[in-house]
Amino acid sequence: MTPLYQVRADYDADSIVVYQAYPSAIADAALRxxxxxxxxxxxRMTxxxxxxxxxxHRSNWGRKSGQERTLAVRVSRAGWESALAAAVLTTGEPDRLRDAPVHVQWDPERSVRGAALNHYSIQVGLGRAVIREFVEEWTVDIRDLTPTVRKLAEQVHAGADVRRRLPPERVYPVPPEIGRPLLIEGGRTGR
Known part of the structure; x- marks a missing residue:
């Protein structure tokens, strides 16, 4: 059985991939x-x-207005872990949340077809206090996945099994001292 709260991601020894959906104006400028x-x-929080x-699921495979472009943003693991270390759960105390530079929210993970699964996916909200660090220090690379997303969306709509064509994701080893306050199960298992 999959633990309820784990970070699953595409990562290597130095970086982790996070995804964002934007309108073309933001995506094109970032890629350029x-x-x-x-x-x-x-x-504003990103x-x-x-x-x-x-x-x-959130962007409806890039079909929601303002979320037509899918970007894979590779950030340093040090940056990612510093964001988690500064985070407060959105379900926590309102006073702490208001002052927290980073918010963490857990939502049901989704199947390829959008059905809610029995475990959760982490969303990390970066507030104004850390957005510049995210942009100027943590970001290693930005890739446009829009053509891939459009092709996959057509295949999903046609009933194809696309799971093997999705980006690889595996359990990310969050250090226990960072993960515990955020409900993350599993802890560090090595790099």
Whole structure:
């Protein structure tokens, strides 16, 4: 049985991939500059998600207005873990949440067809206090997955099994001292 709260992601020894969906103006500017620049907003929380399937559910496979473009943002593991270390659960105390630079929310993980699964997917909200770090220090690479998402969406709509064509995701070893307050199960198992 899959533990309820684990971070599953595409990662290597130095970095982790998170996904975001944007309108073309933001995606094109980010791809052109290799980092987020205006019209990306540095004044509002931005949510990053290591689960490709959850983002596909949220963006309706890139068909929701304002979420037509899917970006794979590779960030340093040090940055990712510092975000988690600064995070507060959205279901926690309102006073702590209001002042927290990073929010963590757990939502049901999704199947390829959007059905809720019996375990959760982490969403990490980066507040104004850490967005510049995310953009200027943590981001290693930004890739446009939009053509892949469109092709996969057509195949899913046609009834094809696309699970083997999705980005690989495995349990990310969050250090226990960071994971425990966020309900993350599993802890560090090595890099």
């Amino acid at each position: 500059h290799g980092r987020f620049v205006p019209p990306f907003s540095f004044q 949510w990053i998600k290591p689960s490709f399937r959850w983002l596909m």
